Amino acid sequence: MTNLEEYYSSLEHLTGYLATFLKSQENSTPISERDKQTTYTQSSEYLTYVTTYHHTSDFAKFILSLLTQIRPGQSIIDVGCASGFTGLSLTRFGYRNITFHDFTGLGLEFIGWYAKENKLPLATIPYTNPTAPKYDWVLCTDVLEHTGNHLGCLKWLESLGDNVALAYPL
Numbered sequence: 001m002t003n004l005e006e007y008y009s010s011l012e013h014l015t016g017y018l019a020t021f022l023k024s025q026e027n028s029t030p031i032s033e034r035d036k037q038t039t040y041t042q043s044s045e046y047l048t049y050v051t052t053y054h055h056t057s058d059f060a061k062f063i064l065s066l067l068t069q070i071r072p073g074q075s076i077i078d079v080g081c082a083s084g085f086t087g088l089s090l091t092r093f094g095y096r097n098i099t100f101h102d103f104t105g106l107g108l109e110f111i112g113w114y115a116k117e118n119k120l121p122l123a124t125i126p127y128t129n130p131t132a133p134k135y136d137w138v139l140c141t142d143v144l145e146h147t148g149n150h151l152g153c154l155k156w157l158e159s160l161g162d163n164v165a166l167a168y169p170l
Contacts, residue, residue, distance in 0.1 A: 013092065021114070031046050083110060
């Protein structure tokens with residue numbers, strides 16, 4: 001059984017990798033209220049910020065509960081993944097069939113770099129590309145509040161997979 005100590009250790013690991021990756025990014029932009037798309041895709045400050053809720057005890061319990069429900073080998077899509085910390089946390093516990101889905105930018109670049117550095121067979125799909133027909137699990141954390149149509153988003157998430165795990169951390 002995985003415990004909170006193992007979870008927080010995996011977060012330290014991921015946070016270190018994210019910091020290393022972001023140091024190599026020269027063209028990062030600051031957070032901007034006016035240009036949210038650029039903030040979401042090109043701001044290292046924003047990418048770091050969105051990892052903070054992963055360090056809360058409620059989110060840790062959320063991840064640990066997923067570990068009791070998702071069976072090894074099941075397909076997972078992490079929708080609106082940003083830094084990918086939700087899906088990447090699962091990789092730290094042996095899950096490998098994970099697809100990361102978000103806007104093209106620093107987040108997906110980090111996930112691709114992390115996968116290469118750790119020799120993990122992870123897939124990234126930008127929002128402009130179609131996803132697989134159906135996944136066993138759809139993970140969606142800190143995304144719903146960014147959509148303009150919450151009901152439409154929920155229906156879309158339901159269409160992506162058999163099980164939806166949704167967190168609204170802020």
